Amino acid sequence: MSLLEIRNLRASIAGKEILKGVNLTINEGEVHAIMGPNGAGKSTLSAVLTGHPAYTVTEGQVLLHGKDLLSMPPEQRAREGVFLSFQYPVEIPGVSMVNFLRTAVNEKRQYEGKEPLKATEFLKLMREKRALLEMADKLNNRAVNEGFSGGEKKKNEIFQMAMLEPCLSILDETDSGLDIDALRIVAAGVNKLKTPNNASIVITHYQRLLDYIVPDFVHVLADGQIVKTGTKELALELEQKGYEWLNQ
């Protein structure tokens, strides 16, 4: 059974169709890059997979480990192991990172029928995962993303990914706004979290990120459909020739 199967997915926002029949199969252990011009539907795809309320699915099916993903509320999709590293992580004033993450981890554990983590176990886990992203301790006592720099916010996304251990991670332009050092740390974090049982979708405009997170497949999304699929060489070709080349 595939980890994720997207069949003829169509979705719209405010009456405008953005996804026009997306088909994609992802198996365990695979990294899929999705590239494409602005407005192609890349971020819409991540929003639809995670259940953002602004989008309406008009047709198609998405199966996660064979389960109907689209019928689940956003929190259940997350507990089933779908994680989105947001392009624009949201600031939540007044909610501390510790409280936020402890709630998230324990609600997921409860869903899995596990006991909640004790405070000491939880803090130990946080320390371990924080080291992975070379994050400063002080960030965890601050409110979620509040006052974080662009790089800190992206590291914080991958840190949360490390804490939640998803089976499917969607990285939505995780490289945007990162300098080269932060990019290396974030990519190293993502690579360390890779296991034979999980998979990633890496949405990016630039080939640069794919030097660090090497994809098994590269897909080009244009006007709401996947128009070309290849291996990592396709990303290099796109970088040289641009997307116009695909229309020729």
Added chain:
Amino acid sequence: MAQPIIISQSGSYHYVQDTAGELTIYVLLFTSEEVDIEVSQMVSGCSVTIKGLCYISNKDSARVHTHVKHLASEGQSQQVVKFVLNDEAKGEFFGELYIAKDAQHIDAQQTNRNILLSRQASMRTRPQLIIYADDVKASHGATTGQLDENALFYMQQRGISKSTAQQLLLQAFVKDVLPLSLDGVSEHIQERLLSLGIGEEV
């Protein structure tokens, strides 16, 4: 510092500050109540803080009127009043700030922030500043809105249920208007705070 005053039921409450010092008042309302507070600063060097939380549901309506009168110089006042309105609840805040002609060097702030949890809930807010002195700092601001949809989705995407996410956002919203200690708060009010999940320290 003197023990704060806690107001949790209808009435007109008058305070006269006739010696220099600080006064702290908390308003905590969870059902239909009408509260009028008047504070008069008679001598210089007085400071008053009024914090309020009105968290109401069903068809209840809660009203808070404040009248802060700066009648002497070098006074301070700070008001932060918040309403959380669910179902068909109605809230009203009327904040009057008066600074007399001879009351110079006053520093007065008034903030009213409100969250509507349902489309049927409604809020009326009316700040009124009456200032006759010319060397003062006075500010006011009022906002009414919903819980941040983006923040809710972000938390749900991490596996937090929508109701828990709402509660976390509400806890954050009300944190700065609650007393630092629940000692001296009536058991009934403590129960209400805890049942709303907003009184516990995290």
